[in-house]
Amino acid sequence: MAFELSPLPYPDTALAPAISAETLSFHHGKHHQAYVDKTNAAIEGTDHADKSLEEVIAAARGSNQGLFNNSAQTWNHGFYWHSMAAETTAPSDDLVAKINDAFGSVDDLKAKLKDRGAGHFASGWVWLAEKGGKLSIEETHDADTLADSDFNPLLVLDVWEHAYYLDHQNKRPSYLDAVVENKLNWAFASENLARGTVWKYA
Numbered sequence: 001m002a003f004e005l006s007p008l009p010y011p012d013t014a015l016a017p018a019i020s021a022e023t024l025s026f027h028h029g030k031h032h033q034a035y036v037d038k039t040n041a042a043i044e045g046t047d048h049a050d051k052s053l054e055e056v057i058a059a060a061r062g063s064n065q066g067l068f069n070n071s072a073q074t075w076n077h078g079f080y081w082h083s084m085a086a087e088t089t090a091p092s093d094d095l096v097a098k099i100n101d102a103f104g105s106v107d108d109l110k111a112k113l114k115d116r117g118a119g120h121f122a123s124g125w126v127w128l129a130e131k132g133g134k135l136s137i138e139e140t141h142d143a144d145t146l147a148d149s150d151f152n153p154l155l156v157l158d159v160w161e162h163a164y165y166l167d168h169q170n171k172r173p174s175y176l177d178a179v180v181e182n183k184l185n186w187a188f189a190s191e192n193l194a195r196g197t198v199w200k201y202a
């Protein structure tokens with residue numbers, strides 16, 4: 001069954017001024033759509049056609065780089081849209097306790113997410129993730145993903161230039177500051193932590 005472009009969970013104006021409707025029109029409507037289309041074209045008529053997206057990613061990792069890149073990018077972007085909200089939301093008490101254990105405070109975590117995002121070389125993703133009850137910040141390069149890893153991803157930041165160039169030009173720290181301070185969906189992170197299993201693309 002073909003995968004679909006996951007709809008944005010908010011209007012395309014909801015993330016402004018951190019992320020404009022124009023950026024979302026390209027990032028969601030063109031970039032994410034292209035990853036979905038290329039994934040579907042690659043799996044049509046193959047043994048992968050009836051697999052979940054997470055199963056396709058795991059099967060393609062290390063054996064089919066083109067399919068891996070497109071399927072992982074399909075998943076990463078679906079997860080990224082949910083990692084943000086029109087108004088930032090509140091973390092659960094359990095998530096706050098784990099953040100305090102790992103990073104000192106929510107503000108310390110925000111500062112570290114911005115630092116890691118700004119310092120990430122070239123394209124990739126910066127994740128808040130959980131493994132064995134402990135939180136950490138993880139980075140993946142290019143299309144790489146935590147979807148098929150032994151981490152449970154809680155939130156992600158897209159640090160590809162296409163995520164911010166129209167709004168912030170080359171100033172990645174400006175984009176990260178705007179999103180981390182105003183648009184992170186901590187309720188989504190809390191749901192992912194409480195469920196304890198990796199979010200599914202739908």
Ligand code: FE2
Nearest residue numbers: 158160162163
């Ligand atoms: Fe992206």
